[in-house]
Each structure stands twice: as structure tokens, then as C-alpha cells.
């Protein structure tokens with residue numbers, strides 16, 4: 089499949105110019121990234137829209153999907169920034185949090201919660217998620233508890249996927265996609281997502297060799313991705329390199345230590 093037939097799927101977490109965390113990109117960086125893609129003529133889609141257009145062979149030559157994992161309240165700030173550039177996004181919510189209102193916390197990010205950062209870890213409420221939906225956003229699942237699905241038993245895996253999808257559909261009317269916590273999935277997890285009724289599902293991987301509806305790769309974005317670095321990252325050549333065998337080798341060498349909870353994941 090030629091490069092143009094894939095959407096550019098970008099992965100973010102929080103957006104903050106005052107929180108120095110690997111989970112956050114600055115507002116300036118997000119604005120600069122959106123402005124660049126707008127100048128380059130990228131059309132914005134939600135993940136479900138991109139999947140449906142792709143299935144029908146109608147994906148625009150240049151399309152971008154802005155995705156935000158976990159459901160930080162700062163996603164609302166991201167929505168304001170993206171809206172200025174004519175984009176919406178897709179937020180993947182961890183459904184145990186919108187109703188409880190408790191700070192976002194799971195293995196790998198507990199150390200982020202301090203008195204100074206508590207505000208950054210506040211979750212979107214169901215009302216916030218409904219407001220995003222009303223602004224053209226898609227609300228997808230990031231499971232119920234942010235579980236590492238590759239380690240869950242079959243029943244636990246099915247429940248995380250099914251119960252989160254049901255909660256979002258009950259509150260917001262629909263839930264078509266899921267992002268795997270820690271960006272990690274294998275063939276069993278992908279099959280379970282398909283079985284649970286999801287149209288598509290996202291990983292978070294440096295190599296983009298695997299690409300089927302329930303293992304869609306994404307580009308993890310940081311505040312450093314501006315200027316020449318951003319241009320290289322989203323260029324057709326950059327995308328082709330990540331899809332190559334060399335990228336797979338690099339990924340193997342790096343292993344998964346960058347995002348597994350045991351090694352200090354950033355979620």
C-alpha cells in the first residue's frame with residue numbers, strides 16, 4: 089500500500105507548558121505541529137472516520153488523526169489549539185476515571201502525582217467528554233483501568249475491552265475504537281479487540297511494520313518535534329523508514345523498556 093494511502097496517526101497524552109513530564113507536550117509545540125500540517129494540506133479525521141474512508145478506498149492523499157491517550161483535562165486545551173487550525177481529535181479515555189474524578193494513576197505513572205502536579209493528572213469528566221464529542225471529537229476507549237493487556241488473562245482482557253466500550257457507548261452514544269494501554273498489543277489482544285466489536289485499535293510503536301485495523305501504529309509526538317525534526321518525522325520518507333525491516337531491527341534492539349510499566353512507563 090503506498091504511503092499516501094495511510095493516515096498519519098499522531099499520539100499525545102497531556103498538553104501543558106508548565107508540566108515538565110514526558111507525558112506532556114507544550115501548547116506551543118502542539119500549535120506548531122498543527123500549523124505545519126495545515127500548511128501542508130493535511131485533512132483532519134477522527135480515527136473512526138479514517139478507518140471508514142480507508143475501508144472504502146476514499147482516504148485523502150494527506151490525512152492526519154490527532155489522538156490523545158488517558159483523558160487528561162488538558163485535552164480540552166488541546167481541543168482549543170487544534171480548533172484554531174481547523175482540526176478535531178480522538179481522545180482515548182480510561183473509563184474508571186471520568187465518573188470517580190480521581191487523579192489518573194496506574195503502574196508506571198504513580199510517581200507523577202505530587203502536590204505540584206495533581207492538577208495535571210485530573211481526568212476529563214463525562215461532561216467534558218460529551219463536550220468534546222459535540223465539538224466533533226471521537227471518544228474511544230483506553231480500557232477500564234489502563235491494564236497491560238498482554239499480561240491479562242482471557243477473561244480480564246475481554247472485560248477491559250468490553251466494559252470500557254459499553255461505558256462510553258452508554259454515556260456518549262458510540263465507541264468505535266480503542267488505544268491499547270502502554271501502546272502494547274499482540275495477536276491475542278488484537279483478536280480480542282476485534283471480537284469486542286471495535287472497528288480499529290492503536291498501538292504506539294517506533295516501527296510501523298504491523299498495520300492492520302486492530303494494530304494501527306502511531307507516531308508518538310513530543311515537544312521536540314518542531315521545525316526540521318517534525319518535517320522529517322512526518323515526511324513520506326520518514327514513514328517509509330519506520331515501515332522497513334531496519335525499523336523492526338531497531339525496535340528489537342531497543343526492546344520495550346521505554347514504555348512497559350516495570351521500567352517506568354509514561355503511559
Ligand SMILES: [Zn+2]
Nearest residue numbers: 157158270355
Ligand atoms: Zn495510556
